[in-house]
Amino acid sequence: MTYKLFLSFLLITLVGCSESFDIDVSFRSSDSTDQGIDNAFESTYVPMNSQPILFRSANIYDGLGNEFLNYDLLLSDGSIKEIGKSISAPGVMVVDAVNKWITPGIIDIHSHMGVYSAPGVSTSSDGNEATSPVTAEVWAEHSLWTQDPQFALALKGGVTTFHVLPGSANLFGGRGATFKNISQNTIQAMKFPGAPHSLKMACGENPKRVYGSRRQSPATRMGNMAGYRSAWIDAVEYADGMSETNEDRHPKRDLALDTLMGVLNGEILVQNHCYRADEMAMMIELSKEFDYKITAFHHAVEAYKIADLLADEGICAALWADWWGFKHEAYDMVQANVAIVDQARNGTGCAIVHSDDPVGIQHLNEEAAKAMAAGNRAGFNISKAHAMRWITSNPAKAAGILDQTGSIEVGKDADIVLWSGNPFSVYSRAEKVLIDGALAFDINDPKIQPITDFDLGIIQPEENRVQ
């Protein structure tokens, strides 16, 4: 074990006791090296043109747990400029927001938009490289179809940022990437600037079913574990080799090991599909064996059973409000799952409501409403302002972009939703969605309702899917 890896082991242990996930984010960036991870396929995203805009007398959930009633919000130059009472900004466009609500742009930490595009036909099935249990070399963004009509539907539901992951057929499914929800003609032009990659890992039934049915490993859960450990052993050796000062002694570059080394270096965040509590605990142990950090467990139907452990380890759980029964490992669903994870260790848990679904992503506010109500029925006292974190700042944290977006704070990206009413009501609709201060969707203006190339001329009699 190198000195560097030993140090990161210590840090992870410390972080585990500190209950603070944020410390770990700073650890990650300070520990980054210039080795291994290249800058290929970087974001070329440029915000759309915007004018300064002042929302007058809005009710605001800031995404950090606070509620501001009857406040003004000023956006300019793509950023949040001021939050306050009676802001004076002469000459600026004013939007009357009386009795309306403003939230940060909604963020989905688990989407397959663009890699499982609509229509869901074989030619657009690009999310699972199900040819080997370890495909850490593939990148979801290389599959993305920029004309997926699902982007605009999610936008209409207030989603300004989404993280696209490979599927869960493999132990290591490949890299995920984060996108601004503005459909452009190139993938790079949609990429969220500066957002880290993720590594998709998967526990349980899917890998063992996919490969077991082909009479190859893994065919069991113990086979899953052996598969992860073998890959990490290779990755540690590779990272050691790459850290040699004499470049002639570096191993031949390997795309899969590049990705795993990025995780060991803290530059790539682990998004781990894992349903069962005992398997999540096992994955945590695995992460300690190889000195890496799990950022979030996804689809964690049983997260509530180990909520304290997740809080102690600073690991988020990205969850559905109520999906269950489609698999054996999704049998123990409780609607209070999100709330129990959130409230663990005096409310220091990190709960996220995710979609994994092109319909669900359009209604994450409703999913959060269900999860909050179930939590309160179970005896918690969770406010709407607090629950808003589950679909804004918490997924931003798990995507490694909390410095840029995910809350309404001065200086952050002006990713904002104006809702017709309280966003926890089924009757409320996103009236305006702004991304970097630019109006990306307006319920009252067909010119500001995106129509992908796919939709143009294909829908009769109307052409606008998001109307």
Next chain:
Amino acid sequence: MKRFTINIFLILFAANVLSETILLKGGLVHQGNGEVAKTKDILIADNRIVGVGKNLIIDGNTRVIEVNGLHVTPGLISPMSNLGIVEINSLDVTRDDESNILNAGFSIFNAFNPNSTGIPWNRSNGVTSAISTPSPSSFPIFGLGSYFVLDGSLEVKGLKDIAMYGRLGPSDGSRAETLAILESLLEAGSMLKNLTVDEILEMTLAEKLELQTEDIIALGKVVNDYMPFVLETNRAVDILQAISMKEKYSLNLVLASVEEAPMVLDQLKNSNTPVIIDPMDNIPNSFDELGSNLNLGKILDEAGIPIMFSTQRSHNYHLMRQGSGNAVAYGMSYETAIEGMTNTVARTFQLNNRGSIESGKFADIIVWDGDPLEPSSFPKIVMIEGKLHDLASRSSKLTERYTNTEDKPSSYKH
């Protein structure tokens, strides 16, 4: 709020033991018959509703349950579920929704398991009865749905084989072929007017489609006895094909999904065909659904077409509430939404004495803790045939276990 729940339950169980008449007093009652909700009392005797209104006459034995201001609806009815016949989708050994032998005549009725965990779960979320159906197969007709009362009784209460289910949509072959097969099947049923089952079985058509006795008898019911035929289809021109079939064979047609219905609205309306929609599914999942849009419910409602609700969320049939709530957010009338989860299903599938809060109907009633169309609302009282059910499910028991802070292994927390 907690204490209120406890009080209600003390009253409920007392009521059960004594088998008295019950008065649900002061609720905001959505009768399910299309009328706007009003504050009314509901009197229940044995398993039936015996009075709805104000100042109902009660005697000393009547247990009064105050539900002041709470929304009250009929028990929700799912028109298309797998309740009781699928436990875990990915485990074939827990599924009874497919047949390798039968198609049109495949009945799931005898496979229904009242102990399936989906039943208390959906019941505690307000679904008191459901039609369970076979799952789609590669054949255009996949069998017969049956109606079940979700009271968990091992003496299954329900109506056997009340509707046939099929699908017209994209397939490996041509849909011209699918249409031809559908037509042949209906012809086979039609022949029962003049021929015996055995005579039909001997025909090339029956042989080619590998029809069994049960298939032909069931097809006969659809063509000759006006049994509802639920056909899932989306493409505008396919909806027109289905309507022609309805006219030709005088079918009691119900169309499901119908995502492109707005393009053929007049024809659909004139055909008097009720529909089952998932109002949240606006994804163009296939090239048959390019016109899919969240305003489907509003457009169908404005045309006066009877609407019911399905949901794609497996095991959570109660989420038709969220679906219909979204439909209302996009312009459907509130009363249509409530009716669509209750009385429209009862009317369409001839579920006699269900689906509305009216004298003479079975007392399948839900009292909600909020607006029933808000996804965050939840039942406070679930009553099926006059009997009060507690809201326990595996899910509620797991929640109790894992919010119990005692310091011992969870397997001892019960």
